Amino acid sequence: MQKEIRHQFIFPHPPTVVWDYLTNSELLAQWLMPNDFKPLVGHKFQFGTKPKLKLGFDGRVYCEVLEIIEYRKLVYSWQGGMSKEHPSLDSIVTWTLEPTDNGTLLTLEHKGFKGIKNYLPYIIMNKGWLKIGKRLSKLINTK
Amino acid sequence: MAIPALDPFQVIADPSRRQILQLLSKNSLTINSLAENFDMSRPAVSKHIKILDSAGFISIQNIGRERYCILKQDGFNELQEWINYFDGFWLSKLQKLEALMNKKISEHQNK
Numbered sequence: 001m002q003k004e005i006r007h008q009f010i011f012p013h014p015p016t017v018v019w020d021y022l023t024n025s026e027l028l029a030q031w032l033m034p035n036d037f038k039p040l041v042g043h044k045f046q047f048g049t050k051p052k053l054k055l056g057f058d059g060r061v062y063c064e065v066l067e068i069i070e071y072r073k074l075v076y077s078w079q080g081g082m083s084k085e086h087p088s089l090d091s092i093v094t095w096t097l098e099p100t101d102n103g104t105l106l107t108l109e110h111k112g113f114k115g116i117k118n119y120l121p122y123i124i125m126n127k128g129w130l131k132i133g134k135r136l137s138k139l140i141n142t143k
Numbered sequence: 144m145a146i147p148a149l150d151p152f153q154v155i156a157d158p159s160r161r162q163i164l165q166l167l168s169k170n171s172l173t174i175n176s177l178a179e180n181f182d183m184s185r186p187a188v189s190k191h192i193k194i195l196d197s198a199g200f201i202s203i204q205n206i207g208r209e210r211y212c213i214l215k216q217d218g219f220n221e222l223q224e225w226i227n228y229f230d231g232f233w234l235s236k237l238q239k240l241e242a243l244m245n246k247k248i249s250e251h252q253n254k
Contacts, residue, residue, distance in 0.1 A: 005230045009237050011244050021240060031240040052228060081150065089152055089225070108233055 005110035012103040015071045022074055022095055033061075039074075041065050057081060057089065072097055078110065151221040154198040159183070160191050164200060164214065171213045174203075
């Protein structure tokens with residue numbers, strides 16, 4: 001099982017073109033979600049998507065631009081949940097662009113899910129659960 | 144005591160509850176021995192334990208005369224579900240971007 005979200009895509013376009021699709025609000029809306037993004041550090045914006053009520057997600061993502069290195073890197077916060085006041089999902093999205101011989105390598109990382117870090121080993125390593133089970137049976141058997 | 148219904152991220156956003164899970168990851172403990180690790184009152188510790196229990200992060204089992212808190216996978220699975228959801232979300236969005244950009248190239252070539 002994976003512990004962080006990371007995807008890489010290679011595009012046969014120069015970084016300037018890929019950058020446009022990441023930072024132009026209208027182009028961004030064509031493939032990601034409707035938004036009011038502006039490429040300015042400190043700018044607060046929102047994305048709107050379908051709610052995922054089972055997960056406690058109302059479909060609104062509240063973001064703030066944290067870092068911009070033109071044509072190379074874009075970082076924004078990514079908060080959501082059942083309301084703006086209780087952003088149970090508190091994470092960071094990072095886009096990195098690297099020029100290649102005939103295009104761009106685009107890397108997306110979505111991480112920093114608040115609080116989750118310490119427990120990932122337990123999610124990932126099912127062995128951990130085996131250990132807990134063994135400990136439990138030992139405990140029961142010694143009583 | 145009313146136990147609020149919290150999603151898994153809210154459950155583990157609380158430092159005391161994270162500490163409880165951390166302690167339980169080393170050893171299954173009784174509510175009393177857990178409470179010894181905290182400055183807060185025993186009812187306050189109990190409330191955190193109930194929240195963890197209702198969110199599926201722990202189970203409470205009677206062993207002998209004691210009530211033991213034991214880590215449980217359900218709550219952690221729900222966190223994994225979130226991660227999986229966003230993983231699939233990004234993958235499908237990026238594929239959409241790829242299709243969009245490829246279209247741009249073929250349009251350009253046809254000009």
